[in-house]
Amino acid sequence: MHPLLGRGAWLGIYVAGWLLPGLLLTGLLVLSSDATWAIAAALSMPLALLQAFLCLAAWYLCRALPIGGTDLRRFAGTHAAAAIASSALWLAAGRVWAHAMPDLSDEIHAPDVFTKTTPALFAVGILFYLLGAAGHYVYIAIEASRAAESRAMDLKLLAREAELRALRAQIDPHFLFNSLNSISSLAGSDAGAARRMCVLLADFLRTSLRLGKHDVVRLDEELRLAAGYLAVEQIRFGARLKVEQDIEERARACPVPPLLLQPLVENAVTHGISHLVDGGVIRVEVRIERDDVVITLTNPVDPDRAASAGEGVGLSNVRRRLTTIYGPGAKLAVARDAATFRVELSFPVATEG
Amino acid sequence: MIRAIIVDDEAPSRQLVREYLGAHADVQVVAECGDGFEAVKAATELAPDLIFLDIRMPKLDGFEVLELIGRKLAVVFVTAYDEHAVRAFEVHAVDYLLKPFTPERLAEAMERARRRLDSGDDLPIAALAAAARPQGAFSDRVLVRDGPRVSVIPVGKIDFVEAQDDYVSIRAEGKSHLKQQTLAELETTLDPARFVRIHRSYILNIERLAKIELYAKDSRIAILTEGSKLPVSRAAYAKLKLLL
Numbered sequence: 001m002h003p004l005l006g007r008g009a010w011l012g013i014y015v016a017g018w019l020l021p022g023l024l025l026t027g028l029l030v031l032s033s034d035a036t037w038a039i040a041a042a043l044s045m046p047l048a049l050l051q052a053f054l055c056l057a058a059w060y061l062c063r064a065l066p067i068g069g070t071d072l073r074r075f076a077g078t079h080a081a082a083a084i085a086s087s088a089l090w091l092a093a094g095r096v097w098a099h100a101m102p103d104l105s106d107e108i109h110a111p112d113v114f115t116k117t118t119p120a121l122f123a124v125g126i127l128f129y130l131l132g133a134a135g136h137y138v139y140i141a142i143e144a145s146r147a148a149e150s151r152a153m154d155l156k157l158l159a160r161e162a163e164l165r166a167l168r169a170q171i172d173p174h175f176l177f178n179s180l181n182s183i184s185s186l187a188g189s190d191a192g193a194a195r196r197m198c199v200l201l202a203d204f205l206r207t208s209l210r211l212g213k214h215d216v217v218r219l220d221e222e223l224r225l226a227a228g229y230l231a232v233e234q235i236r237f238g239a240r241l242k243v244e245q246d247i248e249e250r251a252r253a254c255p256v257p258p259l260l261l262q263p264l265v266e267n268a269v270t271h272g273i274s275h276l277v278d279g280g281v282i283r284v285e286v287r288i289e290r291d292d293v294v295i296t297l298t299n300p301v302d303p304d305r306a307a308s309a310g311e312g313v314g315l316s317n318v319r320r321r322l323t324t325i326y327g328p329g330a331k332l333a334v335a336r337d338a339a340t341f342r343v344e345l346s347f348p349v350a351t352e353g
Numbered sequence: 354m355i356r357a358i359i360v361d362d363e364a365p366s367r368q369l370v371r372e373y374l375g376a377h378a379d380v381q382v383v384a385e386c387g388d389g390f391e392a393v394k395a396a397t398e399l400a401p402d403l404i405f406l407d408i409r410m411p412k413l414d415g416f417e418v419l420e421l422i423g424r425k426l427a428v429v430f431v432t433a434y435d436e437h438a439v440r441a442f443e444v445h446a447v448d449y450l451l452k453p454f455t456p457e458r459l460a461e462a463m464e465r466a467r468r469r470l471d472s473g474d475d476l477p478i479a480a481l482a483a484a485a486r487p488q489g490a491f492s493d494r495v496l497v498r499d500g501p502r503v504s505v506i507p508v509g510k511i512d513f514v515e516a517q518d519d520y521v522s523i524r525a526e527g528k529s530h531l532k533q534q535t536l537a538e539l540e541t542t543l544d545p546a547r548f549v550r551i552h553r554s555y556i557l558n559i560e561r562l563a564k565i566e567l568y569a570k571d572s573r574i575a576i577l578t579e580g581s582k583l584p585v586s587r588a589a590y591a592k593l594k595l596l597l
Contacts, residue, residue, distance in 0.1 A: 177433035178363070181452035185369035236363050274362070277388045277411045302411065304505055306493045 002059045003139075015052055022048030025124065032120050035113040039104050043113065047094050051125070054086050055132030062136040079133060087125025091118060160324060167321045169259040169314070171208060172266060175232075176201075182236050197235050204228040211258040216350075219286065219293065220252035226265045230282065233269050240279025241269065248287040254349050256293070257325055263314030264297050264343055271312070272299035272341060292329075294346040303338040315343065322347055355470065358384040358399065360392040360418065361407040361431065366452065370405050370431060373459045380463065389413025394501040396422040403447075403466050408432040413496070413503070419444060421498045423533070427466045491544040495523060497530040504530055508547070512577060514539060514556040524581070549596065551575060551589040559596060 004011050022045045029040035061082055065075055098114035114121075179201050186194035207225050211217050223245070234241050261284075268282045280300035287294050301307075311319075315334065322330035322345060330347040357380050361367045367385045374380050380403070384395040389412045396404065396418075404426055408415035415430060430441045433452040441449045447469045448462035495511065497504045510525045516536035523530045532539075540550055551557045561577045565585060568574045573585040585593065 174433045177452050181369065181433065181454075182363070182365040184453040185365035185372070188372045189368055236365060238364055240362075274409065275411045277362075277390075304412070304494070304507070306507075 002056050004056060015049070018048050018052040021051070021128070028120060028124070029113060029117055033113045033116045035108060036105060039108060039110055039113060042101055042104060043094070043098060043110055046097055047090065047121075050093055051090060051128050054090055055128060055135075057086070058082070058129060058132040059136050062133055062140060066140070067137055079130075082133075083126045083129040086129045087122050090125045090128075091122060094121065164257075164321060164324055167317045167324070168212060169262040169266075169317070171205070171262075172270075175229075175266070178236055179232055186235075193235070197232065200228065200232050200235070204232055208259060208262070214258055216255040217258045218252065219254045219256045220247075222256050222258065222261050223247065223252075223284070223286070225259070226261045226284065229262065229265055230269075233273075237269075237273060237279060240276065241273050242279070242281045244281055244283045246283070246285045251286045251288050251293055254288075254293050256347075257321060260318060260321065260345075261295070261297070263318055264345075267312060267314050267343075268297060268299035268341070272301050275302040275305055276300060288349060289346070291349050292346040293349050294344065296342065296344045298340055298342045300339055301336065301341045307336050318345070355380045355403050355466070356383045356399065356401045357381065357403040357405065358386060358392065358395050358401045359405045360386045360389070360395075360410070360415070361405075362387050362410045363407075366407065366431070369453075370459070373456045374463075376456060377460070377463055379467075389415075389418045390503050392418045393421045393498060393503050396424070396426065397498070397501040400424075401426065402470055403427045403429065405429050405431050405450075408434065408437050408441075412505070416440065416444065417496055421496055421503055423498075427469045429462045429466060492542045495530075495532070495539070495542075497523065497532045499530070506530060508543060508558075509560075511548075511558050512561045512579060512581065513558060513583060514548075516554040527579075546596075549589065549593060551583060551585045551593065553586065555583050557583060559593070562593075562597075565590070565593070 004014055025044035025048055026037065026040045029035050029044055030037055033040075035043070061078065065078060067075075095111075095114060098110040101110055103109065179197070183194050183197050183201070186197060204225070207221075207228060211221060211225060227243070227245075230241065230243050234243075265282070265284075273279050273282065283296075283298040285294075285296040285298075311334070315332075319332045322332055326347045330345070332343065332345045335342045335344075357374065359367045359370045359382060361370070364387070367387075371382055371385070374382060383399050383401055384391075386392040386395050389410050392404070392406070393413070395401070404422075406415045406418060406428055408430060409432065410418075413421070415432070419426075419428060428444070428446045429448045429450060430437065430446050431450045431452065431454075435451055438449050447466045450458060450462060491508075493508055495506045495508060497506060506523060506525050512524045514524065514536065515522045517531070519533060519535065520531050521534050521536050521539050523532060536550075536554065536556060540548070540556055543556065547559060548556050549559055557575060557577075561579065563576045563578045565573050565575050571587060573590055575583045575585050577583070
């Protein structure tokens with residue numbers, strides 16, 4: 001099916017556009033014979049209309065013979081044959097019309113005019129076919145490049161999605177090993193505590209699986225997940241691990257990427273609390289500053305332990321995720337002094353939806 | 354009777370080993386330690402036969418604890434991280450328990466520990482010290498034990514190190530710390546861009562160098578920012594000139 005057929009408005013414009021070739025054809029008939037303008041117009045306008053549809057037929061050949069994908073001889077031969085056939089068909093129809101149309105003058109008769117101008121009309125028919133074919137090739141090329149563009153866009157979107165998926169936090173298996181070991185220990189000494197820890201661990205895992213399926217979650221869900229993680233770790237570390245939260249209420253509903261805080265909280269435990277004999281406080285602060293959500297995580301570190309060179313995988317993944325999602329609107333800043341480590345991330349408060 | 358200590362910074366973890374050991378009548382737990390310093394102190398004062406040792410701990414990790422104890426002792430590592438296994442065997446650990454583990458697995462470790470203790474094999478201290486350091490990395494601190502006390506000296510605070518027979522004397526912040534190690538062994542753990550062997554008996558932190566003076570013909574001394582004067586060998590002088 002030709003792309004113009006079935007699209008009423010465009011087809012109308014196309015046919016109207018043939019008024020101009022129709023006028024040129026009329027002029028040609030007047031110049032190359034003794035026809036009056038009235039006879040020439042009556043003869044050529046229907047012919048132009050017919051040609052408008054004959055030209056569309058070239059579409060099917062053009063599609064079957066893509067440029068560059070066809071042997072040149074076959075390409076030229078087929079189009080030449082089609083041009084001759086198209087022009088001949090046109091002339092045959094023109095001849096029928098010339099005889100059938102009402103006589104407009106006593107001296108000059110349409111069949112005579114037609115016979116006299118047949119060679120010129122044949123050439124015009126060939127020309128029309130070739131122009132039509134060229135037009136279709138241009139259209140095919142434009143469509144192809146548009147399709148390639150949209151495919152490239154699709155691929156880009158897919159790649160971005162895959163990247164975001166890869167950057168998403170994975171639960172550290174050692175967290176599970178250590179938790180299971182704690183449960184194993186509690187099972188012998190305090191069965192109730194062992195059961196409570198099983199439930200905490202299951203809650204945490206279930207929530208992280210659920211949140212991980214979404215592209216955005218509410219900030220308070222993310223905070224609850226972090227709290228769940230810390231609750232499990234508190235059983236392992238006992239009094240060494242304390243948690244403080246200071247959350248601005250209106251920030252709770254803000255949409256955030258899921259599992260964004262998880263690697264940061266995990267770092268605070270494994271690179272902070274776990275190195276300290278007496279442990280310390282992990283502090284989570286959330287506030288809204290102008291149009292940004294600002295999340296600050298502070299944890300104590302061992303002053304005698306040299307800061308590790310460069311950024312860990314967790315931190316750099318969070319950074320890349322933020323820039324992939326928010327672009328330059330997101331920031332992640334890390335500050336370490338002798339005894340504390342602080343990571344601050346900010347990104348635009350997007351409206352949900 | 355086998356005297357054992359349990360070292361782990363997580364209380365539930367210590368509790369589990371203690372509970373499992375309850376089934377072994379020939380074992381007596383003489384101490385539980387929550388960090389590396391306590392472990393070194395307990396190992397020095399209580400002279401246990403066997404240590405159940407976590408690897409990731411605050412202050413001192415399990416390998417550093419072993420380096421500092423430096424005496425005959427059967428070691429069973431208890432950790433959630435299996436990537437330490439190779440190093441554990443390098444330090445001739447009796448066994449290696451991955452958390453969580455069964456009482457049967459601990460009984461197996463105990464069986465191996467009994468055999469090791471009966472055989473009377475020694476724990477090679479030098480191999481231990483070398484294995485305690487990750488391959489290809491230079492130390493950022495030097496650990497020194499004085500009786501049950503452990504000092505942690507960040508390498509940036511070291512002025513210079515002097516060889517004294519089988520020991521090295523590490524000079525830092527106006528104090529000298531004696532450590533049982535040869536100067537050559539210590540030299541391999543220090544970053545050569547910061548620490549230079551200026552003499553058969555001296556390693557210098559080049560950040561502390563104030564100036565080098567000609568002392569006699571072909572004989573130079575280094576004067577440190579804190580005032581000490583150290584001899585500089587001729588070969589070392591050439592090396593120093595390149596570095597500075």
